[in-house]
Amino acid sequence: MAKDDDLKLDETGSPRQTAQDGYETMTTQQGIPVSEDQNHLKAGSPGPMLMDDFHFREKMFHFDHERIPERVVHARGYGARGVFEATEDLSEFTSASVFEKGKKTPVFTRFSTVAGNKGSPDVARDVRGFAVKFYTDEGNWDLVGNNIPVFFIQDAVKFPDLIHAAKPAPDRGFPQAQTAHDNFWDFMSLSPETMHMAMWIMSDRTIPRSFRFMEGFGVHTFRLINAEGKSSFVKFHWKPKQGMQSVVWNEALKLNGADPDFHRRDLWSAIDAGDHPEWELGMQIFDQDFADKFPFDVLDATKIIPEEDVPVRIVGRMTLNENVDNFFAETEQVAFCTQNVVPGIGFTDDPLLQGRNFSYLDTQLKRLGSPNFTRIPVNQPRCPVHTFQQDGHMAMMNPKGRANYEPNSWGTEKGGPREDHERGYKHYPEEVSGPKTFHRSETFADHYSQARQFYVSQSAPEQKHMADALTFELSKVEHEKIRTRMVSHLRNIDEDLAKTVAKGLRLNLPDPAKPAKAPITDLPPSDPLSIVKMNKGTFKGRKLGIYVTDGADAGLLSALKDAVKAEGGMVELVAPMVGGVKLSDGKTMEADQKIDGGPSVLYDAVVLLFSEDGAEMTKNDAPSRDFAADAFAHAKFLGYTEAAMPLLQKAGVAEALDDGCVRLGGADDAKRFVGMLGKLRHWGREPMVDLDG
Numbered sequence: 001m002a003k004d005d006d007l008k009l010d011e012t013g014s015p016r017q018t019a020q021d022g023y024e025t026m027t028t029q030q031g032i033p034v035s036e037d038q039n040h041l042k043a044g045s046p047g048p049m050l051m052d053d054f055h056f057r058e059k060m061f062h063f064d065h066e067r068i069p070e071r072v073v074h075a076r077g078y079g080a081r082g083v084f085e086a087t088e089d090l091s092e093f094t095s096a097s098v099f100e101k102g103k104k105t106p107v108f109t110r111f112s113t114v115a116g117n118k119g120s121p122d123v124a125r126d127v128r129g130f131a132v133k134f135y136t137d138e139g140n141w142d143l144v145g146n147n148i149p150v151f152f153i154q155d156a157v158k159f160p161d162l163i164h165a166a167k168p169a170p171d172r173g174f175p176q177a178q179t180a181h182d183n184f185w186d187f188m189s190l191s192p193e194t195m196h197m198a199m200w201i202m203s204d205r206t207i208p209r210s211f212r213f214m215e216g217f218g219v220h221t222f223r224l225i226n227a228e229g230k231s232s233f234v235k236f237h238w239k240p241k242q243g244m245q246s247v248v249w250n251e252a253l254k255l256n257g258a259d260p261d262f263h264r265r266d267l268w269s270a271i272d273a274g275d276h277p278e279w280e281l282g283m284q285i286f287d288q289d290f291a292d293k294f295p296f297d298v299l300d301a302t303k304i305i306p307e308e309d310v311p312v313r314i315v316g317r318m319t320l321n322e323n324v325d326n327f328f329a330e331t332e333q334v335a336f337c338t339q340n341v342v343p344g345i346g347f348t349d350d351p352l353l354q355g356r357n358f359s360y361l362d363t364q365l366k367r368l369g370s371p372n373f374t375r376i377p378v379n380q381p382r383c384p385v386h387t388f389q390q391d392g393h394m395a396m397m398n399p400k401g402r403a404n405y406e407p408n409s410w411g412t413e414k415g416g417p418r419e420d421h422e423r424g425y426k427h428y429p430e431e432v433s434g435p436k437t438f439h440r441s442e443t444f445a446d447h448y449s450q451a452r453q454f455y456v457s458q459s460a461p462e463q464k465h466m467a468d469a470l471t472f473e474l475s476k477v478e479h480e481k482i483r484t485r486m487v488s489h490l491r492n493i494d495e496d497l498a499k500t501v502a503k504g505l506r507l508n509l510p511d512p513a514k515p516a517k518a519p520i521t522d523l524p525p526s527d528p529l530s531i532v533k534m535n536k537g538t539f540k541g542r543k544l545g546i547y548v549t550d551g552a553d554a555g556l557l558s559a560l561k562d563a564v565k566a567e568g569g570m571v572e573l574v575a576p577m578v579g580g581v582k583l584s585d586g587k588t589m590e591a592d593q594k595i596d597g598g599p600s601v602l603y604d605a606v607v608l609l610f611s612e613d614g615a616e617m618t619k620n621d622a623p624s625r626d627f628a629a630d631a632f633a634h635a636k637f638l639g640y641t642e643a644a645m646p647l648l649q650k651a652g653v654a655e656a657l658d659d660g661c662v663r664l665g666g667a668d669d670a671k672r673f674v675g676m677l678g679k680l681r682h683w684g685r686e687p688m689v690d691l692d693g
């Protein structure tokens with residue numbers, strides 16, 4: 001019988017779809033067929049419920065226990081499956097099988113925000129997690145990184161303080177998913193080691209356009225170890241083939257209202273549409289000699305190594321090509337552990353990394369409830385696992401036979417596994433000596449030099465965004481002494497930045513904070529630190545939003561669509577009604593969004609494709625005005641038909657139209673307009689539309 005999803009009610013008004021309509025038979029968890037799922041078993045009608053109803057009790061019991069603790073940090077995330085392909089021969093540096101040239105390794109990648117809870121909005125200003133689990137044939141390797149190459153603190157013992165300060169204050173339980181509050185900036189301003197990270201989090205890196213347009217970094221210096229046991233240092237980088245891109249702050253605020261799932265929807269939709277995002281894996285490989293000469297300690301996670309000093313060598317490519325079948329099963333239950341390294345990859349003495357190696361395993365027990373979390377399919381290695389570890393909650397892979405210890409006398413057939421001196425993981429036999437102390441190395445004492453280097457490496461619009469972000473965040477800080485303390489640090493980073501922020505706060509410029517070590521002020525700018533300078537000039541993977549009304553020019557619409565498609569971009573139609581519009585050729589076209597739910601913040605560039613009637617109809621409509629005004633204010637490229645002028649006038653932008661606004665008369669204009677979109681934003685407009693300009 002064919003499946004029938006039409007409304008079908010019984011005589012009491014309850015829906016009735018049964019296995020007799022062709023559906024599978026519902027069962028309990030015990031496999032017992034269920035005959036009734038609309039009403040529970042009662043004595044009389046309506047009567048008290050009967051305990052006999054095992055289906056009801058089991059269903060409710062299971063529902064009551066659906067939640068597991070969310071991650072203490074990085075609670076909100078989104079994941080996908082993919083594959084990593086090694087493209088270089090790295091045997092000189094590492095014996096890791098994942099880096100054998102041409103080898104393909106399955107991966108699971110989860111992106112996340114740090115501070116917000118599981119239900120917080122995607123485009124909160126925050127660091128993004130970028131965690132990759134490689135299911136290598138020598139065990140799982142987890143590269144648990146961020147989209148920023150440095151971290152706030154230098155020693156893991158400060159992590160709980162940092163996170164407590166960033167998360168909602170314990171007395172009031174807010175603010176959620178933001179750092180614009182007293183506790184956060186109090187901790188930051190009292191911890192000068194955070195200043196480099198402060199520059200990164202106040203940059204556009206913390207408001208990415210999507211996960212697809214972010215870089216990723218391993219942050220710490222790790223080791224590569226080759227077959228002869230020789231060790232090199234390495235820093236890992238993920239470079240998005242799609243290029244980098246961020247949104248502007250006012251856009252982020254509006255996006256979080258318009259679509260709190262903006263980033264997850266973007267990733268899911270791209271993969272679903274077959275537009276598989278790719279990242280190149282890069283390595284900065286260096287030796288002890290370089291480390292000795294470098295002005296900062298390579299084990300200090302608040303420092304980068306500029307790409308000009310050690311170039312990033314591309315060694316492979318990751319493609320995310322499959323969405324999960326079930327969000328909870330994979331994205332929620334995936335358990336990344338920095339301690340998961342494979343032969344050929346090792347740790348260093350970075351005190352942050354060492355602390356992480358304790359925390360990640362520990363946290364999984366709390367979250368997943370059993371030391372057998374490694375048996376959950378998303379966490380399970382794809383290579384053989386032989387161990388005498390046994391039992392515990394949810395044990396699913398128990399050894400057969402008598403041997404659950406070694407040594408034993410049950411022989412190679414029945415005696416279970418043994419250590420392997422050839423293949424087994426070998427820790428790098430680093431020489432160590434010295435007294436046991438709580439001392440932090442003096443080589444970690446420089447807190448401002450690279451903060452300045454990051455700032456001077458930014459383009460003008462990015463520097464402006466940083467000053468605006470600092471002013472915004474500190475404006476939300478209620479205690480003036482915290483604002484002042486923060487500006488006193490900025491004076492050690494860049495005087496102009498400090499002055500702009502002080503002016504924005506109406507604050508007298510304080511004395512500079514006393515540095516533990518005098519900063520180096522002439523580190524050269526490094527272009528790869530800037531998103532705008534690294535723009536790839538393509539609209540590939542981006543979205544044009546076309547606001548279209550009845551009677552709009554059908555030819556122009558198809559010219560725009562063709563041009564965007566040729567660039568590898570996407571088009572969405574926004575209309576007064578989701579049922580669509582009737583175009584100039586009389587054909588009806590469905591819309592993707594009704595204007596009230598399709599604001600311009602959802603798009604990388606927009607077009608107003610209006611007929612005269614359409615303009616008349618929309619010009620007094622607030623969402624339509626916002627569509628045009630916001631696109632303009634967010635420095636987006638804006639295409640419009642002459643008929644759209646009344647709306648542009650009402651939106652207050654008609655007088656200010658600039659080179660980023662293109663009047664679309666015919667197909668040639670459409671092509672020219674789409675040709676401009678690779679620049680992504682018309683930054684020159686920004687100072688005109690922003691009070692802080």
Ligand code: HDE
Pocket residue numbers: 071072073074077110111112128129130131144145146151155156157159217218219220301334335336352353355356359360361363364
């Ligand atoms: Fe994490 N971090 N972290 N972190 N971290 C966690 O582990 C921790 C740090 C990062 O998608 C937790 O499974 C300590 C740096 C990502 O599931 C926890 C310290 C970097 C994710 C934890 C740090 C990260 C986490 C919480 C300071 C970038 C999400 C849930 C020593 C290199 C992984 C969990 C996912 C998650 C501890 C600092 C990245 C509590 C103690 C630096 C991407 O174990």
